[in-house]
Amino acid sequence: MAREREARRDLDVRGDVRHYTGPGRVAHWLPVLLVLALLGGSVAAYRYDLGPRYLPWLSADPETEPAAVAPPPGLDLPEWTAPVIAPALPTTGRIDPVAVAAALGPLLDDPDLGKHVVAAVGDLTFGSEWTSVEKPDTYLPASTTKLLTVAAALEHLGPEARFTTRVVSGTSPREVVLVGGGDPYLASKPLTPDGAATAFPPRVDVVTLAREAAEALGGSGRVRVSYDDGLFTGPTASAGWRSDYVPDDIVSPITALMVDGGREADGYARADDPSLQAARAFADGLAQAGMKVRGKVARVVVPPDAAELAAVESARLGDIAERVLDVSDNEGAEVLGHHVGLATSGTGSFAAGAAGVGTTLQGWGIDTSGLRLYDGSGLSRQNRVSAATVLAVLRRVAGSEGGPLRSAVTGLPVAAFTGSLTYRFDEGPKAARGVVRAKTGTLTGVHALAGLATGRDGVVMAFVVAADKVAEADGLDAQEAIDQAAAALAACRCAASG
Template identity: 65%
Template sequence: MTPMREARGSKVRRREVRHSGGGARRWLSVWVPTLLVLALLAAGVGAYRFEWGQRYLPWLAADPVTEPEQVLAPAGLDLPEWSPPAADDALLDPAPAASSAIDAGKVAAALSADLADPDLGRHVVAEVASLSPGSPTWTSGDGRYLPASTTKLLTLGAALEVLGPDHTFATRVVRGERPRELVLVGGGDPLLASKPLTLAEAESTYPARADVTTLALEAAEALGGSGRVRVRFDDSLFTGPTDNPAWRRDYVPDDIVSPITALMVDGGDEPDSDLKQDEPSLAAARVFADALRAAGLRVAGEPRRTVAPAAAEELASAESAPLAEIAERILDVSDNEGSEVVAHQVGLATSGTGSFEAGAAGVLDTLAGRGIDVARDEVYDGSGLSRRNRVATSTLIGLLQHAAGPEGEAVRSLLTGMPVAGFTGSLTYRFAEGPPVARGLVRAKTGTLTGVHALAGIAVGRDGVPMAFVLGADKAPPEERYDAQEALDRAAAALAACRCSAD
């Protein structure tokens, strides 16, 4: 999800190229994903949350008639009746408390060789600590780095704190100022979809999505299912530029990231393409208008931007999934657009302004209010695409410790949502090299820009003690990007193989 591409010329030329060779492209689009899914299934890699298995192999969809709990035991088996186990005082005793400290010497011995890999370049930082706030840490380097997508941990941590894990975002349809005028009002739902999922897709998609097609059907029903309407859309919840001034100038034109608005469907993606919408709010309104037509209404003209009347009658509304689930999804796949929308929501919650600038300021203010030292941090966006961002490793360590601690219940999905090494999200195909012990025992957010590689998360050592860690290299040779990434993976794996407790 982070940019690894060079500037690719104009969007028009790229569209022309993609519209050629249709037959070969259709063969690739159908059979290559199918073959890949079959290979993944053969290798034992689950397709959960990736929406591959049931999209490309619908015959593998779960059959409710043969769910495990409904299958009878084979005939001839003499199984004893189940009964709860007898109480055992030894089993009821709590597990021994994990060490509140790490041994700096052991951590240094585990990490030093991999962090000295020349493929990481001339600026490498690292910090490791136990999950106990205020415990001693081991550090290497000057402690401040370009965080890339590890910035998303800060954004989502602040959002969960200031909004709460159960918070949802509503997209509404209201009456406009004129008769038979409908206004689609964006509420800044980070995962708003254009259309509902199929039954097969819904089985493998997490979390659930609200969609504008269903909203249109509900609005049409409220209007009696017939008649003539005009469509307007209101995306005024967010203000300021839709293209962050702190991003590279080619990011939006070259479809690395979408313009950010309060009314986006499918993350700003164009249908069946890796291109981005030039005007996401208008694109969402067009989907809404098409769905109204399909529901039997006559839609006059093109959708136009407006501001909905303050006391307008509501005809339909759709709520997003809870923020905790949205955060897990954003972390899992490193969703740039989703994290920027969430950052705007932080700005609204902290200052009343939904913009890039207000969001970045709100994130740092919120974290500081939770006792996390952000004095050395400079943040300009919510996704980590900005190369101006600079974050101290201690900030992320403090946030991870807070999320794991007794006062971090609101932000616990930061820990549950981070990809698991070798299994999920952006770490699915990582950690193939090095000690296999890391697979399943390292959970981390990735960060990648040209010349920048980072991992921030939790590793469970061989002694069973979990450690918060941050590893970053922001001046790596671009031509060595894969080797640099593997060097950080080996370092994180070394933590999982280490008995680093001070005990």
């Protein structure tokens, strides 16, 4: 079990070199390979949040469930009476910092958390809060960075925004150009009917787009395919990332034209040039639709008045935001970060996106002292943010002013049930199950949770707990200590009296 939990961690992934050992060793290694295959299934299920939400055949089938059976003749049953419903507990109200300190403080002294631990808790009325540090203290946020990115994207674009992938006429005869619109979930091919019915968020694809373009062109004849991914500019990898992140397929290069999140057909390896990969998939779709594709696929810049042949729109941003937070989608978060840059400065890049997130928080009146961002996903180990800043963002999106930002709350994983918390809290503290929603943040030596916890008295608390100097050998124990802290808040009667 410990090894399986180890595999479920979303730590920095270091690439490994796999060497072919020859047929003489296959028999020797076959049992090991079978075990690794099973373990790999656990990892894949964790990474992509597989389960009844996305694999509905794992749920109970209503057609095979027992049917309701009528009582036998002559059996008298008492008349049904409406149940007495207790009044709802208040979900807002001030917290008692002393009660929070008593519940949380001792747990933060766990030696497995290492030498640098920060925590902050506040109610949603901005009435009171508690922090473990006396002065602003920043931590390495890892994937809790995604909370800031998603909130800023929702603020500037709104939850109903959609991203359009277009096909336009090129400058030369019979040239068609695929134009990227920064859809993070654009697919390389249509989903199956069952897949389309259960996929979240809904996907559009370049094959369907190619069919529409082919129809606009008359359904036959020769074409040459080009592509324009100029919506995003600058490097395709963050200056704050480790140099091996992209070569070792930890994250895709970020462009405005990506299919399948930049992943290859196996779902794990990343394309060296996601835009070219997308254009080739589009060209294949044109060929399937009866067009004769000639020449090499090339990058171009289309004029703004180019005639549109076909277009598809992404899912709404609110749904995209939920998915990014739920499964901690790095590529999706980076695409949204670039859109924040476009919205705030007209430039879709890592630097512009990070700067745009900062100015968004400042516009909300949030103290951003010590904030340093190099990306939108939290992969950069150079990022720094204070627990107070993250707490203020949580209170903003979950509070009375957070209406258009609400997807940043509904997308938070639920303890022991969804997303990156599916396999957390399955052992140990039970008080958090179903009543803690939080974004995980995990890199080697870093463990964090930031989200909402509903206390025993019904008051919802925003919280941040993070440790970023954890010994690698203590990683699982540190994660469990963080979970214990969240569970302590869920079990706490922390509402202020009066």
